Amino acid sequence: MAMDTTSPQSAPRLSMRTRRAIWVWAFLALPVLFYSVIRFYPTIDAFRLSFTDWNLMSKPAYIGLQNYRDMFASAEFWKVFRNTFAYLIIGTPISLLLSFLIAYFLDRIRFGHTFLRALYFLPFITTASAMGWVWRWFYQPAPTGVINSVLGSVGMGQLDFLRSTTWALPSIMVTAIWAGLGFQIIIFMAGLRSIPQTYYEAAKIDGVGDFAILRKITLPLLKPTTVFLVVFSSIGFLRIFDQVYNMTTNDPGGPLGTTKPLVLMIYQTAFNSYQMGAAAAQTVVLFTILLFISLLQLWILRTR
Amino acid sequence: MKRFTKTALLAGTIMASATAASAVDIEYWQYIYDTRVEAVDQLIAKFEEANPDINVKQVTFPYADYQTRVVAANMAGNGPDVLQMFYGWTDSFVNGGVLQPLPKDMFPAEQIEADFFPIVTAMKRGDDYYGLPTAVRSLALFYNKALFAEAGIEGPPETLDQLVDYASQMAVKDSGGNYTTVGLTVEMGGQDHQWWREVLVRQFGGAPYSDDYSTVTYNDAAGVAATQWYTDLTTKHEVGYTGFMDEGQAAFRAGRAAMTIDGTFRLGSFRDITDFEWAVAELPANADGLRSNYASYFANGIGAKSEGEELEAAAKFLAYLSSPEAMQLWLEVVGELPARPEVALTEANLADPIYAPFLKGLEYAHTTTFVEEQAQRQVAMDMANRVFLQGQSVEESVAEAAAAEQAIIDRAR
Numbered sequence: 001m002a003m004d005t006t007s008p009q010s011a012p013r014l015s016m017r018t019r020r021a022i023w024v025w026a027f028l029a030l031p032v033l034f035y036s037v038i039r040f041y042p043t044i045d046a047f048r049l050s051f052t053d054w055n056l057m058s059k060p061a062y063i064g065l066q067n068y069r070d071m072f073a074s075a076e077f078w079k080v081f082r083n084t085f086a087y088l089i090i091g092t093p094i095s096l097l098l099s100f101l102i103a104y105f106l107d108r109i110r111f112g113h114t115f116l117r118a119l120y121f122l123p124f125i126t127t128a129s130a131m132g133w134v135w136r137w138f139y140q141p142a143p144t145g146v147i148n149s150v151l152g153s154v155g156m157g158q159l160d161f162l163r164s165t166t167w168a169l170p171s172i173m174v175t176a177i178w179a180g181l182g183f184q185i186i187i188f189m190a191g192l193r194s195i196p197q198t199y200y201e202a203a204k205i206d207g208v209g210d211f212a213i214l215r216k217i218t219l220p221l222l223k224p225t226t227v228f229l230v231v232f233s234s235i236g237f238l239r240i241f242d243q244v245y246n247m248t249t250n251d252p253g254g255p256l257g258t259t260k261p262l263v264l265m266i267y268q269t270a271f272n273s274y275q276m277g278a279a280a281a282q283t284v285v286l287f288t289i290l291l292f293i294s295l296l297q298l299w300i301l302r303t304r
Numbered sequence: 305m306k307r308f309t310k311t312a313l314l315a316g317t318i319m320a321s322a323t324a325a326s327a328v329d330i331e332y333w334q335y336i337y338d339t340r341v342e343a344v345d346q347l348i349a350k351f352e353e354a355n356p357d358i359n360v361k362q363v364t365f366p367y368a369d370y371q372t373r374v375v376a377a378n379m380a381g382n383g384p385d386v387l388q389m390f391y392g393w394t395d396s397f398v399n400g401g402v403l404q405p406l407p408k409d410m411f412p413a414e415q416i417e418a419d420f421f422p423i424v425t426a427m428k429r430g431d432d433y434y435g436l437p438t439a440v441r442s443l444a445l446f447y448n449k450a451l452f453a454e455a456g457i458e459g460p461p462e463t464l465d466q467l468v469d470y471a472s473q474m475a476v477k478d479s480g481g482n483y484t485t486v487g488l489t490v491e492m493g494g495q496d497h498q499w500w501r502e503v504l505v506r507q508f509g510g511a512p513y514s515d516d517y518s519t520v521t522y523n524d525a526a527g528v529a530a531t532q533w534y535t536d537l538t539t540k541h542e543v544g545y546t547g548f549m550d551e552g553q554a555a556f557r558a559g560r561a562a563m564t565i566d567g568t569f570r571l572g573s574f575r576d577i578t579d580f581e582w583a584v585a586e587l588p589a590n591a592d593g594l595r596s597n598y599a600s601y602f603a604n605g606i607g608a609k610s611e612g613e614e615l616e617a618a619a620k621f622l623a624y625l626s627s628p629e630a631m632q633l634w635l636e637v638v639g640e641l642p643a644r645p646e647v648a649l650t651e652a653n654l655a656d657p658i659y660a661p662f663l664k665g666l667e668y669a670h671t672t673t674f675v676e677e678q679a680q681r682q683v684a685m686d687m688a689n690r691v692f693l694q695g696q697s698v699e700e701s702v703a704e705a706a707a708a709e710q711a712i713i714d715r716a717r
Contacts, residue, residue, distance in 0.1 A: 057378070057400025058399075058400060141482065141547065143560070152478065156480075163547045250491075250493045250550070251689075254685070254689070256694070257686075268678075272676070273679060274375070
């Protein structure tokens with residue numbers, strides 16, 4: 001249809017503005033169509049599937065809210081739910097604090113600046129699964145694990161890391177924080193650089209201290225950057241999968257499900273148990289959480 | 305001119321249909337594993353030579369994707385004519401309409417049961433067979449001869465008591481109390497869950513499931529005793545622990561595990577070991593001499609969508625894949641045991657120090673009917689972990705596991 005309107009007969013009737021809009025939409029149509037088919041349609045369809053019992057082989061049978069009832073009644077789901085929020089609630093503040101501190105100080109040094117920045121960024125461009133395996137070996141007990149071998153050689157006891165129901169989750173989280181740090185540092189540094197120097201100069205002339213400058217000028221002006229990173233990092237932690245899956249392949253999400261995030265549970269329900277309906281219900285829950293958290297954070301950190 | 309065109313067209317049509325009739329194309333699906341793909345390539349070449357009117361195309365997928373691909377392709381109506389599948393998937397594939405029964409005229413049930421090891425019946429639903437194996441797998445005890453010699457121990461353990469005794473002699477810890485060598489790998493996530501389920505539970509006088517595998521029955525004194533014995537390996541006898549060197553087989557390969565329980569499928573990777581000599585022994589008996597084993601296999605079945613001449617060709621190819629000739633080739637190329645006793649129990653195989661223990665195991669092996677192997681394995685892993693990591697009592701842990709596994713079975717039925 002868009003093509004017809006640009007034909008010579010009808011062209012004079014359209015204003016420049018309309019024609020430009022038509023061109024823009026003609027070009028946008030392709031990605032919109034693409035996203036509709038591979039993103040939006042499956043997302044919406046997941047809501048429908050969540051009310052069905054479907055194992056891929058039979059026809060989906062409508063069972064109402066049964067999947068949700070089963071899910072909320074299962075102890076495993078709530079354990080996974082808690083794990084997911086542990087990744088989020090511990091991971092996001094720590095990673096943001098660390099990346100801000102590093103960005104703040106990195107911004108002030110000149111010697112080796114580029115090198116250090118590259119060093120911090122490196123983990124971000126490394127494949128998550130490869131990193132997962134490297135860390136998995138670091139965490140092994142002696143004699144294979146580097147950390148425990150060092151501890152052993154100085155006569156200290158062993159840390160169980162991935163074999164502990166208490167420490168497995170933090171151990172995996174550390175690697176996820178480390179992996180995302182580079183990106184957050186770069187964004188924070190860009191944010192810091194975009195604050196006009198004149199404010200700082202004025203503050204210096206007035207004799208304001210470093211800490212006051214940080215609190216009164218830097219942090220408030222950095223707010224848009226912080227909002228973006230909080231949302232971005234929260235979504236990252238809520239969707240954590242690669243690190244967990246690769247570090248615990250012998251007992252996915254283990255030991256005893258203490259590291260299992262929601263995404264891994266969805267994966268197992270769908271592709272190990274072939275309970276597509278139940279997996280869709282879990283996906284709907286994840287979607288709702290993601291939506292709610294994103295909106296909440298945007299609201300809390302909104303500009304007044 | 306017009307007539308000529310017509311004639312040409314007609315001739316063309318006839319020729320095209322003639323070629324179609326003279327060559328049937330069928331697809332064979334299996335997962336990617338180098339030696340298996342290689343073996344099927346060789347089998348296809350031989351089969352096509354004997355049947356010039358059939359073309360077989362082998363299609364492969366990574367193992368992690370394989371089941372999903374089969375199911376998805378079946379839904380889309382372009383599934384394979386012949387496919388390889390784990391025996392444990394039979395229920396879901398039959399119920400899901402992925403498979404069709406083998407044609408009875410070519411594969412009569414009595415004939416199958418006479419020719420194959422008894423575990424073939426795991427492919428039977430009602431009166432119909434849904435697949436036939438080329439090769440079967442069983443478990444055995446792999447042991448590191450160098451570590452045995454170092455400890456001055458003669459041969460492999462014959463009984464469970466000897467197993468514990470030898471394993472605790474060979475487990476070594478450093479001054480910090482960390483294992484540097486384990487006597488026996490303890491890892492439910494490996495093959496131990498099969499060993500525990502079909503071997504230990506039976507050796508302690510119980511049965512893991514009812515005869516039709518619909519009810520979990522290990523939650524009794526025997527099941528608890530078997531589990532107690534198993535967890536004692538770590539907690540009391542300190543012969544090893546789960547997670548040592550990441551995986552049991554990795555520890556064994558590195559020469560840091562004196563013994564490990566694993567299957568025929570591990571032979572290929574252990575054959576690369578050059579640092580030390582290893583050998584294979586039957587799984588240890590209990591004090592009364594009772595032995596058991598767990599056998600499993602991948603079978604070949606016929607896709608539900610195959611019909612007409614393709615179905616005929618598929619049946620022919622499947623018959624060839626389960627022929628003695630194919631089994632011999634499979635043994636040589638892949639290293640898995642033939643599924644027919646006549647091919648498996650030859651003098652040469654029985655004299656082979658590596659194949660013999662696995663073959664003996666087949667005689668008294670059980671084949672668990674899994675409804676969802678991964679989930680049921682997870683139950684066994686969690687059962688052991690609750691004892692190892694949370695100090696739960698064995699009775700409670702076994703009861704919890706039995707309830708969880710029963711729920712998985714009930715859900716699937």
